[in-house]
Structure formats: C-alpha cells, structure tokens
Amino acid sequence: MKKIALLTLVICSLLVLLVPGVAQAAGGPAVSNSSAQMNFPASLTFNISVGSDVSITDIRLHYIVNRLEFARVVSEVYLTFTPSSKVTTSWVWDMRKTGGMPPGSSLDYWWTVTDAGGKTLETAPARLQIKDNRYIWHSLTRGQVTLYWYKGDDAFAGELMDAVDSALTNMAANTGAEIESPVSFYIYASSADLQGSMIFPQDWTGGVSYTEYGVIAIGIGTSQSEIDWGKKTVAHELTHLVIHQVTFNPYNGLPTWLDEGLAMVSEGALDAQFTTALSSAEMKNKFTSVRSIASPFSAYGGESVLDYAESYEVVKYLIDTYGQPKMFELLSTFEQGSGYDEALNKVYGFDMDGLNTRWLASFKGALVK
Ligand SMILES: [Zn+2]
Secondary structure (H helix, E strand, O other): OHHHHHHHHHHOOOOOEEOOOOOEOOOOOEEEEEEEEEEOOOEEEEEEEEEEEEEEEEEEEEEEEEOOOOOOOOEEEEOOOOOEEEEEEEEEEEHHHHOOOOOOOEEEEEEEEEEOOOOEEEOOOEEEEOOOOOOOOEEEEEOOEEEEEOOOOHHHHHHHHHHHHHHHHHHHHHHOOOOOOOEEEEEEOOHHHHHOOOOOOOOOOOEEEEHHHOEEEEEOOOOHHHHHHHHHHHHHHHHHHHHHHHHOOOOOOOOHHHHHHHHHHHHOOOOHHHHHHHHHHHHHOOOOOOOHHHOOOOOOHHHHHHHHHHHHHHHHHHHHHHHHHHHHHHHHHHHOOOOHHHHHHHHHOOOHHHHHHHHHHHHHHHHHO
C-alpha cells in the first residue's frame, strides 16, 4: 500500500518533493517525516510526522519566500491537530487566496514542535524550488540571464537570447543601467500554456514580469511572426526588470511614462499602431499630458496605445537631447526615493509640465521638417 502511494508521488508530474533532514532533541519531539509538495500553480502542501514520549502540543511551520524586498519576512503558521504522542498533519497554502509563486522562485521552510514536557525542537531550514513540472525544460545561460523553454530548437532559444543581449547593450548605452542580479526567462509555447502557470490569468496575458523574483514568463510560439513579437517582448520585460533592480527603494516608484518609455525604447522603432495613434493625436491636437501618463495607464488596451507611444517619444526625447549620463542621473535620483517633479528639476532643470512643453515642441518640429 505504501509502495503504491510512493509510486504515485514519483509519477505525478505536478509534484515537487523535498525532504529536509530528520531532526531530534534528546528526549523531546522527534520528526520522522517532513515534506512539501507543489501542485503548480494552485497550492503547496507541507506535511509533518512527529512523535515524543509525551503529547505533542504545538506545531508551527515557518517559511521565507526568497525575493527582492526591504526586510525578510518570516511567515508563521499554527497547525491544528489533536494532541497525541504521535502526530501526522499538514497545512495547505492555497495560492488562489494569496497569489502564486512563479516558476524558478523558491522558499525556505522549517518547523518548531513543542511537547507537553515543554521541550521544543526546531528543524533545519529546507529549500523548496518552485518548478512547473508540467513541461520538460531546456535551458541556455549567458551572463546573468538564463532562458528556459520546452518547444522549439536551439536556434529558437538563441534568437531570443540575442534579443536579450541587444536589449542589455542598448539599455547600457541609453541609460547606463546594468543588470544587477540573475534573471530567468520561462518561455511557454503559447499564451494558453503561460496562462496555465498563473493563478489569475487574464485573456490578454502574453507576458508577465515577476520583478521581485527576477523571473519573466512569456508565451512565444515557434512561427517567425511569433518569434519577432517574442524578441520585442523579451526586450520590453527585461528592461522593466533591470530598471526595477537599479531603482529599487522603499519610498517611491517611477512615473509610468519613464518605466514604459524605457521598455518601449528597448523594443526598437515603434510599430504602426503606435505611430498611427501619434498622428491621430497630432491631427486632433489632443495629446495626453506627461503629468497624466505619470499614473498607471488605462487597463483598456485601445485607450493606452497613445500612452505607450507618447512614453516612447518622451523618453527618446530625453535620451536624444540630454544624453545617457543625464538619464543615468535621473534613475539614480529615483533610486533615492525622489518625487517625480523633484527628480526632473534636479537633473534637467524643469518639471513634468516643462517636459511636456519641450517634448511636444520637438515632436511637432520634427513633423514639420
Ligand atoms: Zn511595460
């Protein structure tokens, strides 16, 4: 019976099993089994079997999710069970209630167990790697970036990795920003596969950046048109992640026009849908102000096309007119938690309204020529 249960565990591709070292305090509680199983992406189950010469009265699970944050947060869970000298119990982390963890992320967990005699045992921390074992992943690493994929040949991965390289080169040339810690790309074969890895997928999700984990997941098929789209998306999402790394601070984020504008510039020249939106705004003389696009864009795709196009133009204007050192200074100022107008004033000598007047004049001037 036990053998069958074990075999089921082994063949079930959704399970990740990790058993930390068995630990014992002299004459106190002793752990005979401890494990964690991931049912990707929806839940994570922690199991423990523990015994003592007297009743076990208290079992707590402690865990730390490994991600970029200002303070390491230890979560503590009290397990419910009937006190006894032998206890087997588990706790299920339902990620549909809390949001999930991406593939490639990890957490460290350990237990404390106390018995009726007042003896407490603390197990050594064990690390659980979150994997999407629904697929068999290949990997390719260059520098700080690793690309995981399961459909398509080496040339497919190579082409995407080349897009990573040129995005990093362009970013360094335009902004001085460089990748600070490892980044993993998970390339799903389609957006449907990608959505299967997410707790709350939305129909339009083609790519998602888990910045605090250093993980980017994108659905890219193997047709040339999808690869072309994929290369742009790789550059876009990588830029968000690197800019997030270099400006990370507990006080303030970036204005959306700067964050999205840098990501758009990394993609290369604007697609027709964006240039059309700009021409139409020009004809109606109805641009959105820099101050408005400092806030998050409309959730409706159609309405935000102009916001993205303007962000590209505004950032391109700053880079082309004032150069890379000033852009680097701007990012460094934001890293110190500066406000939007304050940072612009300090680096360029004008605020967001001043920037609005200047980029528009330059944009219209270029159209007249
Ligand atoms: Zn973006």
